[in-house]
Amino acid sequence: MTAYQVLARRWRPQRFEDLVGQDVVVRTLRNALSSGQIAHAYLFSGLRGVGKTTVARLLAKALNCEHGPTPEPCGECGACRDIAAGSSLDVLEMDAASNRGIDDVRELREVARVLPVRDRYRVFILDEAHQLSKDAFAALLKILEEPPAHVVFILASTEKDKFPATILSRCLQIDFRPIPAELVVARLAQVAESERFELAAGAAQLIARATEGSLRDALSLLDRVRAFAAAAVDEDAVAEVVGLPPFEAVLALWRALEGGDVAAALGLIRAEEALGRDPAALFEQLVQLVHAALLLATDPAAPAPFPAAHRAAIAESASRLGPALLVRLLALALEGKALVAAAEKPGVAVAVAVGRLALWPRLQRVEALLAGEPAPSGASGPPPPATPAVPTPPTAPAPGGGTPGARLAAALEAMGEHLLAGRVGSVREVTVAGDTVVLRCGGLPASTCASLRRAFEPLAAAAHRAGLGERVEVDESSSGSTVKAAATGLRARVEADEGVQRVLEVFGGRLESVEEKP
Ligand SMILES: [Zn+2]
Structure with a gap:
C-alpha cells in the first residue's frame, strides 16, 4: 500500500506547458532560455499558490538539463530527475522564513563560491525571501553585485514591496498573477476526471471562488472536501467544509x-x-x-x-x-x-x-416616476406579470401559505401594513371568487368593517401580491350590505394624473393609498 499523496503535489506541473494561468511568465522565461539571456537573479512575486516555486524548479531544470539550457527540459536526464525529486546537489531550496539570519546567508555565500557538483549552474531558490533580515539582505547583495558565473538566484515572495531597492534593481522581476477562476475550475475538473471521482460543476466554482486564484489552495481544498464527502463532491459538501451557509x-x-x-x-x-x-x-x-x-x-x-x-x-x-x-x-x-x-x-x-x-421594486418605481415614465400600475404591489418590459417579482405564495386569509395577511405584513393585517386576521371568512377576494366581516365591530372598507387600496395591492386576485369586496351581510371596490383601477387613474406625478417628482414621495371621497 502506498501513502496518499496530496493532489497539489501529485498535480504539480513538471513541464512549462502544464502550468495553469501563467502564460506571460512562461513565455518570458522560455524566450530568455532560447536566446541564452540568463539572469543571475530572478524575483518571482505574486499571491501564494499561483506557481512561483513550481516555476522556479522548472527554471532550474531548464538551466541544468543535460540538453540545456533549454526551454524544453527533457525531464528524463539525471539533472531533471534529481531536481523533480528534490535531491539535486546543485539546486538548493531554502525557506527564508526559517533561515533568515546573516549566518545562513554567509553559509550560502560560501556554497555559491564553489563550482557546481555535476550540473551547469548552482541554483538557489529562496522561498518567502522578503523575510530575510537586514544583515542577510546586505550579505545577499554582496553576492548579487559580483555573482559567480555559475550561480543563479531565484527569490520567491508574496510581498515584493518588502525588498530593499538595492536587491530589486539587481533582479529580473517576474510578476505572477492570480489564476483566473475559470482556469482553476477547468483544472479541478481535469483532476477529478483523472482521479475518477465525481465533482459537481457548481462545487468546482465554489472552490475556485473560495481560494481566490490560488491553484494550490484550490487543490488542497478539493482534497479536504473529498475526504469529507467520500463519494461525490457537491456544493453542499464544499459549503460545509469551508463554513459557508448551505x-x-x-x-x-x-x-x-x-x-x-x-x-x-x-x-x-x-x-x-x-x-x-x-x-x-x-x-x-x-x-x-x-x-x-x-x-x-x-x-x-x-x-x-x-x-x-x-x-x-x-x-x-x-x-x-x-x-x-x-x-x-x-x-x-x-x-x-x-x-x-x-x-x-x-x-x-x-x-x-x-x-x-x-426594496428594489420601490426604487424602481421612484426611478420610473423621476424619469417621467408612466408608473407601473398597482404601485404598492409588484407590477403586473404580463408586462415583459418591466421586471416583475413573482407573486410567490405568501410566507405561511395556506388559506386566502392567511396569505392576504402575510402579504399585508410584508408591505408593512401590520394593523390592517391584524384586522384581516380577525375576519370570519376570506374567499376568492374569480379575480375578487371577498372578506366577510359580518359579526365584527362596525368600526373594524369600516376600517377595512377604507383600506381597499392596500387590500387590493396585497391581494395582487399574494396572487389571489385584483379586486376586493367587503361583505357585511349581517347588516345586509356588501361594499365592493376595484381599488387598483382607481389607483391607476390617480397615478396617470399629470398633476400627481409632478407632485411626486418635486417632493420625491410615493403614493401610500388612494381613497374615493363619498
Ligand atoms: Zn533533462
Missing part, C-alpha cells in the same frame, strides 16, 4: 429579495444567525449569487457557483429581472458588502444591506 439558505434569501419581501429577507437572516451561522458569509454568498444571476441574464451558458438543479430556476428569474436591474442590484450589493466589512456588528450591517436590496 445553498438552500442563500436561495431562500434570493427568493425573498426577488419578491421584494423585506420582512421575509430579514427573517431569514435572523434564522441563520440563530443557527450560529455568520451573517456576513451568507451575504457574501448572496453577492456571488446576484453576480452569477447577472452573468446568466446575459449569457445562459455562464458558469455559476450553485447546484445544477437550481440553475434553470435562477437563469429564469435572472432573465425576468433583466441585466439592467441586476447591475443596479449588484452595485447595491457591493455597497452593502463594503458596509458589512467596515461594520463592528456585521449582523446589523447585513440586515441594512439586505433590507436595501429587498
Whole structure:
C-alpha cells in the first residue's frame, strides 16, 4: 500500500506547458532560455499558490538539463530527475522564513563560491525571501553585485514591496498573477476526471471562488472536501467544509429579495444567525449569487457557483429581472458588502444591506416616476406579470401559505401594513371568487368593517401580491350590505394624473393609498 499523496503535489506541473494561468511568465522565461539571456537573479512575486516555486524548479531544470539550457527540459536526464525529486546537489531550496539570519546567508555565500557538483549552474531558490533580515539582505547583495558565473538566484515572495531597492534593481522581476477562476475550475475538473471521482460543476466554482486564484489552495481544498464527502463532491459538501451557509439558505434569501419581501429577507437572516451561522458569509454568498444571476441574464451558458438543479430556476428569474436591474442590484450589493466589512456588528450591517436590496421594486418605481415614465400600475404591489418590459417579482405564495386569509395577511405584513393585517386576521371568512377576494366581516365591530372598507387600496395591492386576485369586496351581510371596490383601477387613474406625478417628482414621495371621497 502506498501513502496518499496530496493532489497539489501529485498535480504539480513538471513541464512549462502544464502550468495553469501563467502564460506571460512562461513565455518570458522560455524566450530568455532560447536566446541564452540568463539572469543571475530572478524575483518571482505574486499571491501564494499561483506557481512561483513550481516555476522556479522548472527554471532550474531548464538551466541544468543535460540538453540545456533549454526551454524544453527533457525531464528524463539525471539533472531533471534529481531536481523533480528534490535531491539535486546543485539546486538548493531554502525557506527564508526559517533561515533568515546573516549566518545562513554567509553559509550560502560560501556554497555559491564553489563550482557546481555535476550540473551547469548552482541554483538557489529562496522561498518567502522578503523575510530575510537586514544583515542577510546586505550579505545577499554582496553576492548579487559580483555573482559567480555559475550561480543563479531565484527569490520567491508574496510581498515584493518588502525588498530593499538595492536587491530589486539587481533582479529580473517576474510578476505572477492570480489564476483566473475559470482556469482553476477547468483544472479541478481535469483532476477529478483523472482521479475518477465525481465533482459537481457548481462545487468546482465554489472552490475556485473560495481560494481566490490560488491553484494550490484550490487543490488542497478539493482534497479536504473529498475526504469529507467520500463519494461525490457537491456544493453542499464544499459549503460545509469551508463554513459557508448551505445553498438552500442563500436561495431562500434570493427568493425573498426577488419578491421584494423585506420582512421575509430579514427573517431569514435572523434564522441563520440563530443557527450560529455568520451573517456576513451568507451575504457574501448572496453577492456571488446576484453576480452569477447577472452573468446568466446575459449569457445562459455562464458558469455559476450553485447546484445544477437550481440553475434553470435562477437563469429564469435572472432573465425576468433583466441585466439592467441586476447591475443596479449588484452595485447595491457591493455597497452593502463594503458596509458589512467596515461594520463592528456585521449582523446589523447585513440586515441594512439586505433590507436595501429587498426594496428594489420601490426604487424602481421612484426611478420610473423621476424619469417621467408612466408608473407601473398597482404601485404598492409588484407590477403586473404580463408586462415583459418591466421586471416583475413573482407573486410567490405568501410566507405561511395556506388559506386566502392567511396569505392576504402575510402579504399585508410584508408591505408593512401590520394593523390592517391584524384586522384581516380577525375576519370570519376570506374567499376568492374569480379575480375578487371577498372578506366577510359580518359579526365584527362596525368600526373594524369600516376600517377595512377604507383600506381597499392596500387590500387590493396585497391581494395582487399574494396572487389571489385584483379586486376586493367587503361583505357585511349581517347588516345586509356588501361594499365592493376595484381599488387598483382607481389607483391607476390617480397615478396617470399629470398633476400627481409632478407632485411626486418635486417632493420625491410615493403614493401610500388612494381613497374615493363619498
Ligand atoms: Zn533533462
